[in-house]
Amino acid sequence: MEIIVSAQNTLIKEVKKLQQKKYRDFNKKYLVEGIRMVEEGLRYDVLESFFYDETICKTGRGSNLLHKIKEKVKSENNTGCYEVTSSILNGLAETETPQGIVAVAIQRITELPSLAYNNDTGLLLIIDGIQDPGNLGTLLRTAWACGTQAVICLPGTVEPFNNKVVRATMGSIFQIPLIINESWTNTKRWCYEQQYSLVAGDISGQFEYSKVHYPQKVALIIGNEGHGLMSVSPDQVDYKVKIPLLNGVESLNASVAGGILLYEIVRQRGSKPCHCD
């Protein structure tokens, strides 16, 4: 197979466009890079084309991955695997260490109605205006790890297929059902119909988070880093819960706060601490 050497190659130019949100939105695709992320993407079958340079074979793990990719491409019509020069690969990548591999992934986006029939864990996460890509990615990672059924990103939230978000998810982006095109009005109506209680993390909340007995179905809302709830009006939620902070401390990092709240809900559902047995 020939090596692609020109950055003007039509395919390369098309793929590079996926670094921009408008093309990701239009094509419903996004880029992933690095050996671990591509391994995960293969595992969940969301990748459709692969670009590598010789550095991928520097490690056994990289060589194995390339072998798997080639097997996959051989057996499928709609995938492709292309060797490129290092300069092209680095142009497609958004980190300084793509480890010799960049792939195109298909955006898997879920719709609200389908949630009711899918593996209902009674825990949803609603993101209302998180702006930092690392925070959103970390929230997706934690949400998936603790068994959240789906994450709803309300309008005004950073785009989840942004490369920095994707990297911070550590692969959860391939797995957790994501809803990104619903308004707060529709989301609220759906939660009401499905009997989800709306719980918002809020520094001015009435209840200390660990003193609330969370109901069987909870949609936890995490707001913007500096401004809290954005689309969601505080009087439209059932509980506003706060995490206790030392006097003078303004707030926690949004992804840490989200992790503490999600795991408190899970803890209450799971098992009681030993000394209560």
Add this chain to the structure above:
Amino acid sequence: MEIIVSAQNTLIKEVKKLQQKKYRDFNKKYLVEGIRMVEEGLRYDVLESFFYDETICKTGRGSNLLHKIKEKVKSENNTGCYEVTSSILNGLAETETPQGIVAVAIQRITELPSLAYNNDTGLLLIIDGIQDPGNLGTLLRTAWACGTQAVICLPGTVEPFNNKVVRATMGSIFQIPLIINESWTNTKRWCYEQQYSLVAGDISGQFEYSKVHYPQKVALIIGNEGHGLMSVSPDQVDYKVKIPLLNGVESLNASVAGGILLYEIVRQRGSKPCHCD
């Protein structure tokens, strides 16, 4: 007062050196930037010189801050406040938006022996090899927010006065007692003498974190992002606790895991959930 216009100015050259770890270590100083961080630094009286350009007066908050700084400098001999050109200011800053202000802060470092006499909250955080500056900064922020008495950074941990760490602490770096020059051997001996139990977060831990009844004095250990415990040997800790993860999930983000564990200890000490009352 004259404006400093030359990047070759001796003072500017000395200050700029603080972007490098070796000079921070030697001078026991570091840089902070942005209006919020400088406000916090003033509040905790850790800043000794200030560099601003005209952009600081673009907002009322910035003008107020500059006024406060000038009052402080007038009344003290060992501080200085210097107007500089935008190009010099941007050279001193490490973000793209220093908001017109950079200041030099004094490293406040604590020693283990002094801890025993200072406001003992019975909760210590030991960092064993965290590499990502954002993770360390976020851990310091959470630790301070939940009432941790001090943070001990073992050798091999990213330097806490690194600019990215400082920013992620959101000002906690000025407040939380930090110990950075102790070996694991000394730390362990001190914890033993002071009757702290050593609890490590560890994905292969024997106990689910929420099922452990934490003792009155806990030193929580958080290891490296990819490799877990580094200086600390697993058989030297009293409990290894794990956070439950969905099948197939490798780990949580280290600062999220730290937040969940710290707040579980605090929750157990504080008050019981409502439905248990």
